[in-house]
Amino acid sequence: MTGRFITLEGGEGTGKSTQIKRLAAALQAKGIKVLATREPGGSPGAEQIRKLMVEGEPGRWDAITETLLAYAARADHVARTIGPALMAGTWVISDRFNDSTFAYQGVGRGVPRETIRRIDAAVLDDFAPDLTLVLDLDVKLGLERAMARHKTQAGAENRFEKFGADFHEKLRQAFLDIARRSPDRCRVIDASGTEEQVAEAILTAVGRRFDL
Numbered sequence: 001m002t003g004r005f006i007t008l009e010g011g012e013g014t015g016k017s018t019q020i021k022r023l024a025a026a027l028q029a030k031g032i033k034v035l036a037t038r039e040p041g042g043s044p045g046a047e048q049i050r051k052l053m054v055e056g057e058p059g060r061w062d063a064i065t066e067t068l069l070a071y072a073a074r075a076d077h078v079a080r081t082i083g084p085a086l087m088a089g090t091w092v093i094s095d096r097f098n099d100s101t102f103a104y105q106g107v108g109r110g111v112p113r114e115t116i117r118r119i120d121a122a123v124l125d126d127f128a129p130d131l132t133l134v135l136d137l138d139v140k141l142g143l144e145r146a147m148a149r150h151k152t153q154a155g156a157e158n159r160f161e162k163f164g165a166d167f168h169e170k171l172r173q174a175f176l177d178i179a180r181r182s183p184d185r186c187r188v189i190d191a192s193g194t195e196e197q198v199a200e201a202i203l204t205a206v207g208r209r210f211d212l
Helices: 016-029 044-054 063-087 098-108 113-124 139-152 165-181 195-210
Strands: 005-010 034-038 091-095 131-136 186-190
Touching: 005 016, 005 098, 005 165, 016 034, 016 091, 016 131, 016 195, 034 063, 044 063, 063 091, 063 098, 063 113, 098 113, 098 165, 131 165, 131 195, 139 165, 165 186, 186 195
Parallel strands: 005 091, 005 131, 034 091, 131 186
Antiparallel strands: none
């Protein structure tokens, strides 16, 4: 029996990484084998590409180059991490997947949706998450949380925060639009509550989707 593939999407500072840890623990408590991963990254090759994408200044790459980097990383991630885990019956929870490319590089940076769709079809061949949880949060609050997090962590993965509030508002609306376009796959989660409230909403959505 193959596993289930769940993705968490949303703008900066929405708490995806924290909620993935909580969701993984809740599923493991039910006896489900879980693998938590992330994009860009999630495999050795993809992690190398991640550094190219999330570090440095905003103008480091033009939009189409950034899109191709994202899908190069994604192809390796699916082939080496996600696919084998699902085939082994493991549930995979990923911090971001292809919806982030449609939001960040598409709506945010202006790459035509059809261009991304063609690349997506060539790389993923209709492979998609079983459930996508879109964490929605006021942009100002999300950026404040993201900046506070980077002050306490080593590294410089803050390239996208530097794009500014207007860019991030575009992202928020893009993710909400993705949820509207794919209502069977996506659930919007209000990320403005406490960590516990958000975790409860996520677990409820997962439970309903998979009859847990």
